[in-house]
Amino acid sequence: MRFETTIRRPVEARGVGLHSGVPVQIRVVPAPAGTGIVFLRTDLENFAIPASWRHVARVSYATSLMRQGVLISTTEHLLSVFYAMGSTTPMSRSTTSRCRFWMAAGCRLSA
Numbered sequence: 001m002r003f004e005t006t007i008r009r010p011v012e013a014r015g016v017g018l019h020s021g022v023p024v025q026i027r028v029v030p031a032p033a034g035t036g037i038v039f040l041r042t043d044l045e046n047f048a049i050p051a052s053w054r055h056v057a058r059v060s061y062a063t064s065l066m067r068q069g070v071l072i073s074t075t076e077h078l079l080s081v082f083y084a085m086g087s088t089t090p091m092s093r094s095t096t097s098r099c100r101f102w103m104a105a106g107c108r109l110s111a
Helices: 075-085 103-111
Strands: 013-015 021-029 036-042 045-051 056-058 062-069 071-074 090-094
Touching: 036 071, 045 062, 045 071
Parallel strands: 036 090
Antiparallel strands: 013 021, 021 090, 036 045, 056 062, 062 071
C-alpha cells in the first residue's frame, strides 16, 4: 500500500516571470487522493497536465511537460519542493506556461 500526502491548505504566490517579465500567479491546493501532482493552466480553462514521465517534452535547461500541445515549463522547481515535502497529491494552478519564480513560491510552501 502506498500512502499519499498533500498540503494542509491552499498557498498562493504572485510575481514576475524571471525571463519573460510577465506577471504570473501560482496557487497550490490540496487534491483528492489518487490525483497525483497535476499542473493546471488557468489561462487555458484549467487545462490539466499531470506530472508524469509520459508528458515530459523537454529537459534542456528546464523540465517542460506537454499534453495535447499545451506546454508548462520549469516544473522541476516546484516538483523538487513537493518531493522534499513528501507531498504526492498537490494540485498547482498557474496563470502562464512559464513560472520561473516557482523556486521562491516553493520556499513559501515549505516555510
